Amino acid sequence: MKFYDSLGPNPRLVRMFMLEKGIAVPAEQVDIMGGANRRAPYTDKNPAGQLPALELDNGLILGETVAICEYLEDKNPNPPLIGRTPEEKAETRMWTRRIELKITGPLADGFRFAEGIAMFKDRMRTLPEAAAGLKAIAADVAGGEGVSGAALVERYQGTEFEKLIFRAQAAGVEQNDTPESAVQEFHQALLALRVRRMHREIDELRGRIGADPALNAELNRRVKELHQLKAQRS
Numbered sequence: 001m002k003f004y005d006s007l008g009p010n011p012r013l014v015r016m017f018m019l020e021k022g023i024a025v026p027a028e029q030v031d032i033m034g035g036a037n038r039r040a041p042y043t044d045k046n047p048a049g050q051l052p053a054l055e056l057d058n059g060l061i062l063g064e065t066v067a068i069c070e071y072l073e074d075k076n077p078n079p080p081l082i083g084r085t086p087e088e089k090a091e092t093r094m095w096t097r098r099i100e101l102k103i104t105g106p107l108a109d110g111f112r113f114a115e116g117i118a119m120f121k122d123r124m125r126t127l128p129e130a131a132a133g134l135k136a137i138a139a140d141v142a143g144g145e146g147v148s149g150a151a152l153v154e155r156y157q158g159t160e161f162e163k164l165i166f167r168a169q170a171a172g173v174e175q176n177d178t179p180e181s182a183v184q185e186f187h188q189a190l191l192a193l194r195v196r197r198m199h200r201e202i203d204e205l206r207g208r209i210g211a212d213p214a215l216n217a218e219l220n221r222r223v224k225e226l227h228q229l230k231a232q233r234s
């Protein structure tokens with residue numbers, strides 16, 4: 001296998017996915033700033049002309065970040081990032097599609113048609129007049145001006161992969177951290193989310209204990225878990 005890698009949030013997501021899975025694949029860097037992705041020999045491999053791509057041992061070249069992650073998950077089910085059961089997988093895919101269609105897609109085109117226009121005008125059809133509207137759609141759906149991975153984790157309390165996608169995309173807009181630090185940040189955001197959930201569950205258990213004292217053991221177990229989670233926060 002060979003991983004075609006570059007600057008940008010989409011390859012970053014695949015790097016994060018591989019790190020989470022503990023998979024190492026030989027990688028080749030493609031210079032997207034210099035436009036190497038939009039000409040041969042890269043376009044002979046991936047006519048879509050974008051990154052990332054994964055070349056399989058049977059010669060098939062896979063483009064599209066989500067398709068690549070799905071393939072890696074099928075080949076390496078543990079740890080599950082998309083889901084264990086058909087239900088978990090369906091939920092992840094539902095959120096992934098919503099986030100791509102309604103947030104990261106418009107966000108990326110909003111950037112390409114405005115701040116990024118010098119780089120993109122000769123690579124794709126650009127619609128400068130649409131930029132502000134596209135960014136507004138993304139911000140509305142993601143919950144306001146300060147669109148960040150943490151804000152989205154807060155809002156869409158779904159599965160890990162969907163948050164990982166957004167984290168990678170949002171971090172990619174800034175382009176200033178390493179995949180390792182983005183993974184670290186993602187773990188911390190997830191941890192904070194779990195701590196909040198656990199607090200809610202504990203409050204709810206406390207409310208029911210008067211009616212059912214047998215819940216005491218469950219409560220003690222949860223409180224212990226909460227302390228363990230809190231100890232992992234940096």
Ligand SMILES: N[C@@H](CCC(=O)N[C@@H](CS)C(=O)NCC(=O)O)C(=O)O
Pocket residue numbers: 006007008009010011032037038049050051052063064065066123
């Ligand atoms: N739909 C593609 C989008 C890939 C994409 O936009 N890649 C960016 C890098 S993050 C790219 O290749 N940009 C350079 C270009 O479009 O010329 C996917 O999900 O993989």
